[in-house]
Amino acid sequence: MDEPIIVGIDVGTTKICTLVGRVEQEGILRILGVGIEPSQGMRKGVPVDVRAVTQAVSRSIEKAERTSGMEITSALVSLAGSQVSSVNSKGVVGVSGRTIDDDDVIRSMEAARAVAIPHNREIIHVIQRGFTVDGQPGIRMPLGMHGYRLEVETHIITVAASAVENLRNCVDDAGATPSQFVLNPLASAEVVLSETEREMGVVVCDVGGGTTDIAIYIEGDVYHTTVLGVGGDHITADIAHGLRLPISQAEEIKIQHGHAVEAEVGENEEFHVRPFGEEMPLQIHRRELALIIEARVEEIFSLVLQEIKRSGYDGLLPAGMVLTGGSSSIPGIRTVGSQVLGLPVRRAQPDNLVGMTDQLYSPAFSTSVGLLKWSMLMTEIGGESSQPKISSRGGGYDWEYIKSLIRRLFP
Numbered sequence: 001m002d003e004p005i006i007v008g009i010d011v012g013t014t015k016i017c018t019l020v021g022r023v024e025q026e027g028i029l030r031i032l033g034v035g036i037e038p039s040q041g042m043r044k045g046v047p048v049d050v051r052a053v054t055q056a057v058s059r060s061i062e063k064a065e066r067t068s069g070m071e072i073t074s075a076l077v078s079l080a081g082s083q084v085s086s087v088n089s090k091g092v093v094g095v096s097g098r099t100i101d102d103d104d105v106i107r108s109m110e111a112a113r114a115v116a117i118p119h120n121r122e123i124i125h126v127i128q129r130g131f132t133v134d135g136q137p138g139i140r141m142p143l144g145m146h147g148y149r150l151e152v153e154t155h156i157i158t159v160a161a162s163a164v165e166n167l168r169n170c171v172d173d174a175g176a177t178p179s180q181f182v183l184n185p186l187a188s189a190e191v192v193l194s195e196t197e198r199e200m201g202v203v204v205c206d207v208g209g210g211t212t213d214i215a216i217y218i219e220g221d222v223y224h225t226t227v228l229g230v231g232g233d234h235i236t237a238d239i240a241h242g243l244r245l246p247i248s249q250a251e252e253i254k255i256q257h258g259h260a261v262e263a264e265v266g267e268n269e270e271f272h273v274r275p276f277g278e279e280m281p282l283q284i285h286r287r288e289l290a291l292i293i294e295a296r297v298e299e300i301f302s303l304v305l306q307e308i309k310r311s312g313y314d315g316l317l318p319a320g321m322v323l324t325g326g327s328s329s330i331p332g333i334r335t336v337g338s339q340v341l342g343l344p345v346r347r348a349q350p351d352n353l354v355g356m357t358d359q360l361y362s363p364a365f366s367t368s369v370g371l372l373k374w375s376m377l378m379t380e381i382g383g384e385s386s387q388p389k390i391s392s393r394g395g396g397y398d399w400e401y402i403k404s405l406i407r408r409l410f411p
Helices: 050-068 102-113 161-173 184-192 195-200 232-243 247-257 286-311 333-341 363-382 399-409
Strands: 005-011 015-023 029-038 074-079 085-094 121-133 136-139 149-160 177-183 202-207 212-218 221-228 270-273 282-285 321-324 345-347
Touching: 005 050, 005 161, 005 363, 015 050, 015 363, 029 050, 029 363, 050 161, 074 161, 074 184, 074 363, 085 102, 085 221, 102 121, 102 149, 121 161, 121 177, 121 221, 149 161, 149 221, 161 177, 177 184, 177 363, 184 202, 184 212, 184 221, 184 321, 184 363, 195 202, 202 286, 212 286, 221 286, 232 247, 232 286, 247 270, 247 286, 270 286, 282 286, 286 333, 321 333, 321 363, 333 345
Parallel strands: 005 074, 074 177, 202 321, 321 345
Antiparallel strands: 005 015, 015 029, 085 149, 121 136, 121 149, 202 212, 212 221, 270 282
8 A cells, every 4th residue: 555554542541542544645644543442550641550551552452453454563652741851952063074964964963862861761852943053043954054063952852761661561562563652742733733833932731631741832843841740630539529429420520510710600500419428419509610620720720830931931922822632621721721821822623634533523632643643744754654763853763764864855
């Protein structure tokens, strides 16, 4: 089959979603197979029960294989968890000749990558942000330019090696080899961001079940990434404690009756629940539920604001925030985010999909579809394999492939 087949596995705290897609003419992505399975053994984005995670991933893969009619052997895998951290690094080299060639670019990237990383951490992404030639900054690609000193700015994302290895083993044991790990907010950004937002300055906020993932884009490049260990599960836990309900019932009530702004809920709106120790259902005011949700949502966005300020880029985000992830579906959450952050906020989800897409038009599947978009982008660049070998945004470099890639893109 000439048209490449791509696979992404989104291993989240709440759900595991395996998608099989095909890149068709004119860059159209057709969804061929979908496998959605409730997540088990995950907490705050990392495996805490390897056997349970393996079984859940295996069931998700089986569903995707059944619906697509294809065997899945390798895939891009999403990555989150509070062990994720990032650092900015520069690499400086002397130009070997008078004109900068691909070897000089590669050597500068290698120099930037050579940062002191603790032995218990693994580099996941090395993201190129721009070049400086003989003191002239803001150069996107310096190939063919005359110069003597080449400098590259990169954003390096690392994660605890044990967390990566545990997740890799889970996916391996489920029958698929992880070809590359992709940080959640970077995958989501491929789906929800416009080029204008990337250039102007924007923050992607993916509010999932166990984590809230953040990526700041300025001038088209990633400037800061982080993962916060709070999410929709904390809202559910607050409801369960506040109304004395089982977690499963609290989740159902959050979805059916939840609202993040108490003032926007009518005074007479009510629903019935049966708390622990009660023989008959009780009548609960919806405003009482909204008060619980609003407090936790404000806290989540306060932590996001704190992280944005810590990055130092809080004054460079005129495009505001793009909100996505399953928990962003709570009514009123966009209003709270805008009030806390003092920025314009919009909610986004995957669109322009073809094929088996009925379940995917939701913010909860931004990362899942984003993995396919990421793989599709790498396929278009490489033109040889359905799985990415190299990304200007990713790690795991095949240097000979990079050389040929740069020669093809920049003759």
